[in-house]
Amino acid sequence: MYIKITVILLIWIGCFTFSQSARAQTAADTLSITIKQAEDQFLKSNLNLIINHYNIDNASAQLVTARLFNNPNFNFSNGIYANDVSEGPAYKEQSYGISQLLTTAGKRNKNIQLARLGITQSRYQFFDLLRTLKFTLRNDFYTIYYQQQSAKVYNEEINSLSKTLVAYKQQYAKGNIAEKELLRIQAQLYSLQVEYTSLNTGIDTTESQLKLLLRLSPRTIINPIVSADLTGQEVLATVSYQxxxxxxxANRYDYKLAKVAVDYNNVNLQLQKATAVPDVSVSLGYDKLGGYGNNYLGGGISFDLPFFNRNQGGIKQARIAIDQSKVQLQSQQDQVESDVATNYKMALTQEKLANSFDPKFKPEFSHLIAEVNKNYENRNIGLLEFLDYYDTYKTNTLLINNQLLSRVISLEQLNYVTGTPFFNQ
Structure with missing residues (x-):
């Protein structure tokens, strides 16, 4: 039984050592970065932003097209053959014509209005994407930071227990301690290594997403630098709920997008009604040997008679789109109100909880653990008491780090739902 457990533990220790070695090999690629530097890098390099910015350029090109007038039409005809040649050979007969389509009912101006609204929509979509990606970036940044702080606790405890395990093995070989004490140390070390490996996996996953946002090499290890301290601060008191x-x-671009969609559909309804009015084509023609007489010059006008198709379907669809966009706008307004109310309440809860902690607790507890370690080495306390102290220390430190992260994330969510960086850390 002892041999089986030892083999399993050695395998896990080997995997853990390999993981640590892999991270050490890439230490040269470690990037220490602040949140401000990360945002600057993101704005310069993120491919999603670059791709979506082209949508604005594309919409601007559509405005250029909408402003253009229709091209005139030119036609030419030359005779080839005729039975009656009293007027001379057929090839002498030539005719020319030019015509111009004139749009009516302000269709051109309405198309220009739609193109301008299309540019506005593309811009709002771009800035809403920017808002979402910045929220993801900041969340990932702080998540990595606080998880790395938790990882340090595991690393310290694992290193300490590893040294203890070496000493216990020597004592066990001499017959000075019981096997159960050695197994207890090994089991504790095994549990910590499993938890530490799981935590590092989570850090690596979040890092990979952040590296994509910043366009960093996959081998880069990110070391977030956070200097802000919210301990004891009532940051929400600086800004009212209203x-x-x-x-x-004023600043949520998804809400603005819903508003401009109503404007777009209203203009589109005007365009669809204007489409029911026929466009007019004016023409000028010249016939060298015309039937009416030589060198005939004539003018003309043509347009469709709107007896059957008066764009009834297009007008109906445009009216439905208006009603739909108004409902969507109301839904988006309700969503904004709900987002702000819910996240404001969550942020207040997190702030109240964080400020209820004694700021001296963490450093004093860290000092206590250092003393516990010395007392255990001097055999002033037993193994079980030593492990219990360490487990309590680890649990409380992880809870504090998770709570600090939850508080920061709640403020970031308020920034996100308001579209304004009220609480930049």
Whole structure:
């Protein structure tokens, strides 16, 4: 039984050592970066932003097209053959014509309005994407930072237990300690290594997403630098709830997009009604040997008679689109109100919880663990008490780090739902 457990533990220790070695080999690629530097890198390099910015250029090109007038039409005809040649050979007969299509009912101006609204929609879509990606970036940044702080706790405890395990093996070989004490140390070390490996996997997953946002090499290890300390601060007191809500209405681009969609559909309805009015084509023609007489010059006008097709279907669809966009706007407004209210409440809860902690607790507890370690080495406390202290220390430190992360994330979510960086850390 002892041999089986030892083999399993050695395998896990070997995997853990390999993982640590792999991270050490890429230490030269470690990037220490602040949140401001990360945002600057993101704005310069993110491919999703670059791709979506082309949509604005594309919409601008459509405006150029909408402003253009229709090209005139020119036609030429030359005789080839005729039975009656009293007027001379057929090839002498030539006719020319030019015509111009004139749009009516302000169709051109309405198309220009639609193109301009299309540019506005593309811009709003771009800035809403920017808002979402920045939220993801900041969340990933702080998640990595606080998880790395938790990883340090595991690393310290694993290193300490590894040294203890070496000493216990020597004592066990001499017959000075019981096998159960050695197995207890090994089991504790095994549990910590499994938890540490799982935590590192989560860090690596979040890092991979952040590296994509920043266009960093996959081999890069990100070391977030965070200097802000929210301990004891009531940051939400600096901004009222009404300010948050007003800012959301003014700066949420998904809400603006819903508003401009109503304007777009209203203009489109006007265009569809204008489409029911026939366009007019005016023409000028010249016939060298015409039937009416030589060198005949004539003018003409043509247009469709709107007896059957008056664009009834297009007009109906445009009216339905208006009603639909109004409902969508109301839904988006409700969503904005709900987002701000829910996230404001969550942020208040997280702030209240964080400020209820004694700021001296963490450093004092860290000092206590250092003393516990010394007392255990001097055999002033037993193994079980030593492990219990370490387990309590680890659990509380992880809870504190997770709570600090939850508080920062709640503020980032408020920034996101209001579209305004009220609480940049």
């Amino acid at each position: 300010q948050l809500l007003d800012s959301a209405y």
